[in-house]
Amino acid sequence: MVGIERGKALLDDLIEKAGGCAVVDGGFATQLERHGASINDPLWSALCLIKDPDLIKRVHLEYLVAGANVLITSSYQATLPGFLSRGFSTEEGELLLKKSVKLAVEARDKFWDAKRRTPGNSHNRALVAASIGSYGAYLADGSEYSGCYGPHVSIDKLKDFHRRRLQVLVEAGPDLLAFETIPNKLEAQACVELLEEENVQIPSWICFSSVDGENAPSGESFKECLTIINKSNKVAAVGINCAPPHFIQSLIQKFKELTGKIIVVYPNSGEIWDGIAKRWLPSKCFDDDKFEFFATRWRDSGAKLIGGCCRTTPSTIRAISRVLKNDS
Numbered sequence: 001m002v003g004i005e006r007g008k009a010l011l012d013d014l015i016e017k018a019g020g021c022a023v024v025d026g027g028f029a030t031q032l033e034r035h036g037a038s039i040n041d042p043l044w045s046a047l048c049l050i051k052d053p054d055l056i057k058r059v060h061l062e063y064l065v066a067g068a069n070v071l072i073t074s075s076y077q078a079t080l081p082g083f084l085s086r087g088f089s090t091e092e093g094e095l096l097l098k099k100s101v102k103l104a105v106e107a108r109d110k111f112w113d114a115k116r117r118t119p120g121n122s123h124n125r126a127l128v129a130a131s132i133g134s135y136g137a138y139l140a141d142g143s144e145y146s147g148c149y150g151p152h153v154s155i156d157k158l159k160d161f162h163r164r165r166l167q168v169l170v171e172a173g174p175d176l177l178a179f180e181t182i183p184n185k186l187e188a189q190a191c192v193e194l195l196e197e198e199n200v201q202i203p204s205w206i207c208f209s210s211v212d213g214e215n216a217p218s219g220e221s222f223k224e225c226l227t228i229i230n231k232s233n234k235v236a237a238v239g240i241n242c243a244p245p246h247f248i249q250s251l252i253q254k255f256k257e258l259t260g261k262i263i264v265v266y267p268n269s270g271e272i273w274d275g276i277a278k279r280w281l282p283s284k285c286f287d288d289d290k291f292e293f294f295a296t297r298w299r300d301s302g303a304k305l306i307g308g309c310c311r312t313t314p315s316t317i318r319a320i321s322r323v324l325k326n327d328s
């Protein structure tokens with residue numbers, strides 16, 4: 001078995017060993033902020049790659065201890081143009097991108113080396129998914145929740161935006177690529193074409209946000225979006241991240257009808273991001289108990305990777321992990 005098939009087998013194996021549903025980590029930026037990191041910045045969580053890499057590793061370890069089987073790297077809003085605009089050279093920017101993968105791999109290996117020696121160890125070796133935030137995340141104007149990129153953003157522009165970061169992240173050796181908060185069909189198409197053009201040999205997941213619980217944020221149907229993704233053998237899983245948790249049950253059912261790929265869901269707490277004021281607004285939320293209650297429903301509806309996104313914490317992941325493990 002070579003390349004992409006080997007990577008997919010690794011993911012299938014992780015899911016099987018976890019009892020049919022593996023746990024993704026929780027809000028990465030949220031946990032950085034709980035430790036005092038100040039990330040109100042165009043680079044958002046990626047600012048810590050520059051300012052406090054030790055904290056990044058610490059947060060990865062906290063999610064592993066909480067039961068995460070997949071770690072998502074700190075590269076969501078880490079981009080070469082973003083680093084260049086801060087005075088870094090291209091080479092330095094590429095090193096920062098690589099560092100995001102290195103920190104997660106080091107945390108995973110440290111945790112796994114300790115666990116595998118423990119008698120009765122029931123842990124799986126976690127996988128590292130390199131985060132690729134949408135173009136809207138880079139714009140830092142909240143457009144990952146609207147999908148409105150304007151008429152001048154073509155598929156070629158989106159591919160150009162994503163290409164070098166993707167190459168550098170793949171070179172750094174993660175197990176998976178995690179495209180996050182994709183808000184429209186055009187960007188989904190760009191990601192799929194890029195994976196093919198770059199002949200990427202590790203599996204990806206592509207996750208959409210949603211603001212109405214039925215469609216991509218752009219208003220385009222998931223049927224249209226998934227028709228594009230279904231044609232790609234580079235994409236192992238598809239799903240939803242950073243959407244309100246009360247949308248998830250019906251979206252899993254919808255996705256089940258639209259794809260044969262693994263379904264991945266990691267909703268946020270339900271708070272709404274105000275992209276202009278750059279803060280979370282209160283709204284209908286799930287607490288950890290509700291995540292615990294709904295995690296088994298999401299699994300029973302067909303999700304095979306479940307976690308949390310913004311405003312969830314290691315205690316959310318502990319609750320999800322506990323219930324999925326005890327119930328499998």
Ligand SMILES: C[S+](C)CC[C@H](N)C(=O)O
Pocket residue numbers: 041042044077136137138139140141142144181242273275278310
């Ligand atoms: C997932 S959102 C809360 C990340 C931050 C956003 N892209 C911004 O920079 O405003």
Ligand SMILES: N[C@@H](CCS)C(=O)O
Pocket residue numbers: 027028029030045072074076131180181242309310
């Ligand atoms: N994984 C990202 C959030 C995506 S919305 C982070 O917390 O950095």
Ligand SMILES: [Zn+2]
Pocket residue numbers: 241242268309310
């Ligand atoms: Zn999020």
